[in-house]
Amino acid sequence: MYTIIKSLENSVNLAISPCPNDTFIFYAILHKKIKLSFDINVEYEDIATLNQWALEQKFDFIKLSFGCYPYIKDNYGYLQSGAALGHGCGPLLLSKTKNIDINSKSLVSIPGQYTTANLLLSFFYPNLNKKEICLFSDIPNRLLDEKSDLGLVIHETRFTYQKLGLHKISDLGELWEKKQNLPLPLGGIFYKKSIALKYIEEMEQAIVQSIDYAWGHQKEVLSFCKKYAQEMNEEVMLQHIKLYVNEYSLNLGKLGNEAISKLF
Missing domain, CATH: 3.40.190.10 (Periplasmic binding protein-like II)
Structure with missing residues (x-):
């Protein structure tokens, strides 16, 4: 409450x-x-x-x-x-497995329905529609526990994911900057x-x-x-x-x- x-x-x-x-x-x-x-x-x-x-x-x-x-x-x-x-500050799409097969059945943990991160995910990965909303700080553990296939991380996790043993699939901010030059x-x-x-x-x-x-x-x-x-x-x-x-x-x-x- x-x-x-x-x-x-x-x-x-x-x-x-x-x-x-x-x-x-x-x-x-x-x-x-x-x-x-x-x-x-x-x-x-x-x-x-x-x-x-x-x-x-x-x-x-x-x-x-x-x-x-x-x-x-x-x-x-x-x-x-x-x-x-x-620049260089966007959300990262991560997985526990380095060479994961991404498809429409992949479950993605996202930090909120109305987040910019989710909006970017819809832009660049329109086939990823199977989503679960999680507290942003819980997403790394969802991946490590293999409860989701992919995780969209924001905030401090972009600096710490490698130490956790997670792998970057895509930098959505980088994709945005290449497309918009903004x-x-x-x-x-x-x-x-x-x-x-x-x-x-x-x-x-x-x-x-x-x-x-x-x-x-x-x-x-x-x-x-x-x-x-x-x-x-x-x-x-x-x-x-x-x-x-x-x-x-x-x-x-x-x-x-x-x-x-x-x-x-």
């Missing part, structure tokens, strides 16, 4: 993932290092749950997969800051269209300031990120942050916005 804190006067609610890029980006905001005219109530959940919450319009600001956007665009827009886009849009910070414009603009600016603070106070911020990271190894966590927190996190810009439009 999850406690949802509804918006109060001069207060907004925010939902983000516990992944290092999100906790890194929002540390200074959540710890009041950045001055805001409103208070923030925060919840942490995996990306599949966040996407579902957006369908139910439960939060004022929420981290979502861009793959979810078509389903919520009437009620939500996305900020120009706080996003996860980039950065891959994974997720962003979305706002409910019904909230005050001043809150939207203030949050967008505060995220930029919060990112700047985080890079300038890495030791302090990383200790907070460790509390939530699936992979506690600091080297892996830093790899994750450096990959997903980049120029597009500060401002989507022309390329970032073009990439998002190409998803649909």
